[in-house]
Amino acid sequence: MAKLWEKGYELNKAIEEFTVGSDFELDQKLVRMDAIGSIAHAQMLARIGILNPEEFVLLKEVLLEIIELDEHGSFTIAVEDEDVHSKVEQHLTEKLGEIGKKIHTGRSRNDQVLLDLRLYTKEKLLSIRKDLLELCKTLLAFSEKHRAVPMPGRTHTQPAMPSTVGLWAGALLESLLDDLVLLNTAYELNDQCPLGSAASYGVPIDIDRQFTADLLGFASVQNNVLYANNSRGKTESVVLFALAQVMLDLSKLAQELILFSLREFGYFTLPDELCNGSSIMPQKKNPAGMELVRAKAGTLLGCLFQILGIIKGLPSGYNRDFQETKEPFMRGLEVAHTSIRVCNVVMSKVLVNADRLREACTAEIFAVDRALELVKGGMPFRDAYRHVAFHLDELKATDPAEAALRKRHIGAPGNLGLEKSKRRVAAQLERLDEQRRAFSSAIAELLKP
Secondary structure: OOOOOOOOOOOOHHHHHHHHOOHHHHHHHHHHHHHHHHHHHHHHHHHOOOOOHHHHHHHHHHHHHHHHHHHOOOOOOOHHHOOHHHHHHHHHHHHHHHHHHHOOOOOOHHHHHHHHHHHHHHHHHHHHHHHHHHHHHHHHHHHHHOOOOEEEEEEOOEEEEEEEHHHHHHHHHHHHHHHHHHHHHHHHHHOEEOOOOOOOOOOOOOOOHHHHHHHOOOOEEOOOHHHHHHOOOHHHHHHHHHHHHHHHHHHHHHHHHHHHOOOOOOOEEOOHHHOEOOOOOOOOOEOHHHHHHHHHHHHHHHHHHHHHHHHOOOOOOOOHHHHHHHHHHHHHHHHHHHHHHHHHHHHHHOEEOHHHHHHOOOHHHHHHHHHHHHHHOOOOHHHHHHHHHHOHHHOOOOOHHHHHHOOOOOOOOOOOOHHHHHHHHHHHHHHHHHHHHHHHHHHHHHOOO
């Protein structure tokens, strides 16, 4: 097929394959978004008189057909197509002739791919945030259910002070809620329409960028046309940075579930359905899912730093280097999303062994409590500290649940403040629902036949 940039010469085959790379494969995920963006662009071109009403209707019909073909797996991008933009325009031209050739007026593949990725990211982040809030709800219920179950608190991995399972789960919950603040910011930065920036410098026709942004359900237009192209890679890295915080939390969760479900600990039990077997050892039930979550945190960090390494030091305007940010970005989104879903499954099924947790609260973890009893009797803390340190063999275990729940200041085991977390989850869900409704209604209106 002819290239969009065709101008009378043939590209060297090795260069063609090298520069196309894996774009034609990755872009299969962007077909729907490219067609949606093209419908909005065509509607704007009709508004300003570049297309007549009949031409717009014909273009929209074929673009809707492309979406339907893609849904049935029948719109395939080949390496010779280069990318989704070329494939869509070629299809329009084959179907509509000269009318199809008009679709690219006032835009570049540069702002097309920016738009496709912004729309793709909006949809993915809405879904990711929804599933992350489901995990938060699971952790909230888990923390409430086990708020009074004693658990040895640890520092340096060694027994430290009496704690509870509720505090442990609540800590992860609050961390993920903070991560959602970062994800909200990433969503807002992504929620700017770059269409109309063209090849970084705008176009000498009176396009209506606000009109297309509104049609596509964006919160705003990305104003500066040069920055729109400069922001490729930057926006993706912001999204992956926020997701990296999520993955670091999930990695901690995974590691502790692996550790605390060991027979030597026995604090938790992972049901058989969550564990893979061994091909050689009949007795093995391995927490492979949690091991992979732990590993995939590193994978996502790799995707983030790959993008940062690519955009570091690039000159202003579009550079082909940006093409290399697409694969790690898409991969990072998928890694985070699947990890969140898997952790929700695990946390909804993990079993808490209350008796074993209580047994694990041995005498030494009551050392601080004993020192503070002496302080209440008038002894200076440093003297009480040394007294207990020199008489550790005299320590006696008391009721660990009672000891933990005596700590009633803000955020302590006896005052987890789960109502605060519940309100935060509710507020995040409300915000998410508003954004999902706004985006889905805009796209639904755009796609009406």
